Amino acid sequence: MEKKGCLGIPRALMFYRYFPFWHTFFETLGWKVMVSDGVRRKEKIIYFEDSCLPMKLLVTHAIQLKDKVDHLFIPRLVSLHRTYMMCPKFRGAPDIVRLATEGSVSVIDETIDLRKGGISLFQSFLKIGEKLNASKSESKKAFQEAEKSFSKFQKEWIDRIHCLPTRQLFEIDIPIPPAGRKAPLRVAFIGHPYNLFDTDINKDLLALTKRLGMEVLTSDFLSEKEIDREVSGLSKEIYWSSGREIVGSLFHFLSGGVDGVVFLTSFKCGIDALLQEFIKRRLKVRGGSSTPLLILSFDEHTGREGLTTRLEAFRDVMEQRK
Ligand code: SF4
The missing domain is CATH 3.40.50.11890 (Rossmann fold)
Known part of the structure; x- marks a missing residue:
C-alpha cells in the first residue's frame, strides 16, 4: 500500500x-x-x-x-x-x-x-x-x-533484554535468538527508561554488564502491584510517576532476588537528585541493605573507561558477598 x-x-x-x-x-x-x-x-x-x-x-x-x-x-x-x-x-x-x-x-x-x-x-x-x-x-x-x-512486545521483554543487543531492543518484528547459559550474577538496573536503554546516555552499560558475565534485570519485569506494595509504606507519596517506579523497584530488588542493584541517574535531573537523597535516608532508617547498590550519574562527558572500572569493581563486591 x-x-x-x-x-x-x-x-x-x-x-x-x-x-x-x-x-x-x-x-x-x-x-x-x-x-x-x-x-x-x-x-x-x-x-x-x-x-x-x-x-x-x-x-x-x-x-x-x-x-x-x-x-x-x-x-x-x-x-x-x-x-x-x-x-x-x-x-x-x-x-x-x-x-x-x-x-x-x-x-x-x-x-x-x-x-x-x-x-x-x-x-x-x-x-x-x-x-x-x-x-x-x-x-x-x-x-x-x-x-x-x-x-x-511486553510479553517478549524478558527474552529481548537477555538476547538482543541494546540498540535492537525496540526494533519491531525482529527474531529473538534463543537464550544462552544463565549468568552467575543477577543485576537489576533502575532508572528512567531512557537512562537505561539509550546507549548515547549510558555508553551501552547493559552490553558491558552482559560481557562481564552478569544477567540484566530492569523494573519492566515488575507489575504495578509489586511497585505499589513497595511504595505503600512510605510516609509521603511520591508525586512523580517515574520516581514512584524507581523507588518501588529499587526497594523491591534491594530486598532480595538479585546480587546487586545499579541506579542510573541524569546529572541536572532534579527528580533524580531528590530520589537519591530519599533512597539514602530510607536505607539508613532500615539499617542499610545487604544487597550492594551502585549509583551512576550520566552527562555528555561521561566516559566508557570510567564506567568499566566502576562496574568491574561492583562485580567484585557482588562476588565477595555471594
Ligand atoms: S529532568 Fe529528569 S525526569 Fe525530567 S526529563 Fe530530564 S532526566 Fe527526565
Missing part, C-alpha cells in the same frame, strides 16, 4: 517505552515511520538549553529528522497514570523542539493526560488520527492494533 507520508519519531525519552505502540498506530494508519539514528561518532549533541542530557538528546534527534519527514511526533506527556505526574519537562518538550527547529517542521504534540480516566489515552489518539486525516474508525482500528502490538 502506498504510504501517506513520513512521520518522524525521535529516538529519545519515552521512545524507550512506548515506541512499539506508537509505531503500530502510525503504520496501521498508512504512515511510514522514520526513527532518528542516534548520535554518531564526532556528531555534536545540541546544547539547546541548560538542561538534562535526555532533553538535549531529544532536540538533537528532532533536528536529525526535521528535513526528512512530514511530521514529528512529540506528545505532550502530562501524566501516564491516574494519579501521578510526569516531569514538567515533558510538557514543554514539543515547544522546545519547535523553537530548536525554528518551526520548519510540523510537530504533532497531542496532550496525553491519563488522570482524566481510562478512555483518555484512546481520545488522545483519536485526535492524533484526526490531525493525520484519518477517520474515527481508522484511528480506532489503529489504536486496537497498537494495543495488541504493545502487549506482545
